[in-house]
Amino acid sequence: MATDAPRLLYVVNIPRFFVSHRLSLAIAAREQGYEVHIATAVSDSDSVQIIEDNGFPLHAIPLSQHGINPSAELTTLIALARLYRQLDPDLLHHISIKPVIYGGIAARLSGRRKMVQAMSGLGYVFASGDLKANLIRLCCTPLFRAANAAEGTMMIFQNPDDLETFARRRLIDADKAVLIRGSGVDETRFLPSPEPASELPVVLFAGRLLWKKGLGEFIELARRLRGQAIFRVAGYEEETSPLNVSSSQLRAWSDEGLIDWIGKRDDMPLVYAESNVVCLPSTYGEGVPKVLIEAAACARACVTTDTPGCREIVRHNVNGLLVPPSDVDALTLAVRSLIDNPDRRAEMGAKSRQIVLDEFTLKRVIADTLALYDSLLKDAQ
Secondary structure (H helix, E strand, O other), X not given: OOOOOOEEEEEEOOHHHHHHHOHHHHXXXXXXXXEEEEEEOOOOHHHHHHHHHOOOOEEEOOOOOOOOOHHHHHHHHHHHHHHHHHHOOOEEEEEOHHHHHHHHHHHHHOOOOEEEEEEOOOHHHHHOOOHHHHHHHHHHHHHHHHHOOOOOEEEEEOOHHHHHHHHHOOOOOHHHEEEOOOOOEOOOOOOOXXXXXXXXOEEXXXXXXXXXXXXXXXXXXXXXXXXXXXXXXXXXXXXXXXXXXXXXXHHHHHHOOOOEEEEOOOOHHHHHHOOOEEEEOOOXXXXXXXXXXXXXXXXOEEEEEOOOOHHHHOOEOOOEEEEOOOOHHHHHHHXXXXXXXXXXXXXXXXXXXXXXXXHOEHHHXXXXXXXXXXXXXXXXX
16 A cells, blocks of 8 residues: 555545535545545546545446346446455445445455445335335345345434344344444534524425425325425436426426425525425435434424434424324324424424534534444454
8 A cells, every 4th residue: 555544445435425425524434544545436426526526536346326237236346356456455444235235246256345335325226115226126135135244334224213124134143233323414504593484384395306205295284284385395306216296297286386495405594494394205214314314403393204213313292203204194283382382393393403512413413423434444353
């Protein structure tokens, strides 16, 4: 190696996710003395530019986020094994299902290394019950076991339900699992603010435009409570996902007067400031939804599903309301109760902010993750 600094390589599906969820961690690791590299697909030129502007060497890998073509998947595995031999990192940090599986197997093929496997939620493969997801899950089981079998491997989970699922299915040994909840939030950027003084309260859905994120339920909610609130959607398509909701469908709902669709926004603190309630009726298989952490940091009451990840940040009748998944009746009652009670929203919002300060700050997530890095490398000495 050209430097005595330990070489750390992050492997992630797409650069946009790295920028939104792990860029701050990479910067902190570099400040702590790591030589940091990033490996990802490079289809998103804007996010690639942000990574390069921050001074990180970027290694392009042929990785399709949602593809299942066997030849293409094998190409990804071979490319990762080749990169690991060439770069010779001291520590690998794989993020999400494909990097975890292919990166873990590639690490074993190219010589064992210390490795962090990070599950940012279980996503479509584990959350969906359709035939495609069931088949993928069946195929993934032996691959997860192979990827996680090496010594010096630790897997990060964002909520205890996911950790228990992997341990029960024997996809990871319990002594190789650690809980670090969420990606954290910068509490100095996402700040409390007074609710907007608009004639109608604003109920916000934010995030990727996916059916499993609960967008369909949100639209039905908007139909039922039409005229009682403004139902706003901030989000962007994920066109390669089988769960994608198209922008043309969003425009149709907007033209119908059901929603105020504001598209992808890079000023999310302002978006939360202009909202009264944040609603994420997700059944996606979340880690801990970043949207809910950010909304809580901005002192907003939240309505979400009583599902893994969502119930980590939203506590029922404390800082928000939990409803059964896919239950639009319960969702409607919950949102209506907050629309009609600004004092309750304010009380819940204050508790949201405190929960974030106590448990979900970016500083805390970074410190816990860097401590894990250090412990793995010390074990290697």
